[in-house]
Amino acid sequence: MNVLLIEDEQKLAQVTARFLRHHAYEVTIAGSLAEAKQCLTTAFDAVLIDVRLPDGDGWSLVPGIKSQVQPPVVFMMTSRGEADDRVFGLELGADDYLVKPVVLKELTIRLERALKVRPVARYAFGDLTIDEKGRQVKTGERVVSLAKMEFELLLYFIEHLGEALSRDQILDDVWGYAFGGDTRTVDTHVKQLRDKLPVIKQQLKTVHRVGYRLEAIE
Secondary structure (H helix, E strand, O other): OEEEEEOOOHHHHHHHHHHHHHOOOEEEEEOOHHHHHHHOOOOOOEEEEEOEEOOEEHHHHHHHHHOOOOOOEEEEEEOOOOHHHHHHHHHHOOOEEEEOOOOHHHHHHHHHHHHHOOOOOEEEEOOEEEEOOOOEEEEOOEEEOOOHHHHHHHHHHHHOOOOOEEHHHHHHHHHOOOOOOOOHHHHHHHHHHHHHOHHHHHHEEEEOOOEEEEOOOO
16 A cells, blocks of 8 residues: 655654554655645555645645545644644545644554545446456456556556646656656557557547647547
8 A cells, every 4th residue: 555644754754654664555755745746646545644844734735635536545644633623624525633643553553444444446438447446447348358557557547537648757657766667668558558448549649749648538
């Protein structure tokens, strides 16, 4: 499970991240609103947000995060434990609210419970039905076999419907910064998706000198 930890206190962020990694979570740390917004171009399973950040308040991130096609679990973390603050965070869409100093064992227990009840993502696009948890794609009633990265790329395009995406951006977001390949990998996988899925062949457009855009079906 991928977790984004938005916390400006560096020592606290490192301690929290180390504890979560020990419990098998992959953790990305952002120390400001600006860094968090950059990180949020990637999908996460959970986002932990400190309310007070150096360039604004963490509350402002919640509506955008919860408007995603498959929103992550959102926990607010703050030293302000007043009832009005808790209610405000929950009304914005946060799933839970923890008062600092956070008990790390309690955090992991709450996180595990929240992730278990997170809705299973099922997407529909044209005649496609995509079951994220089951890793299955159907065209009508026919199951289409996709390789792991073909499946990840298909989900990525659907989650960024209508956006012009550069090859470098796709490579970074889908394959990750540590991937040793080049942008031809993206082109190869796009061709494979187009060959296997007629609706993708029809709607996935090449954007000249940029990359690709999946267009909505009118």
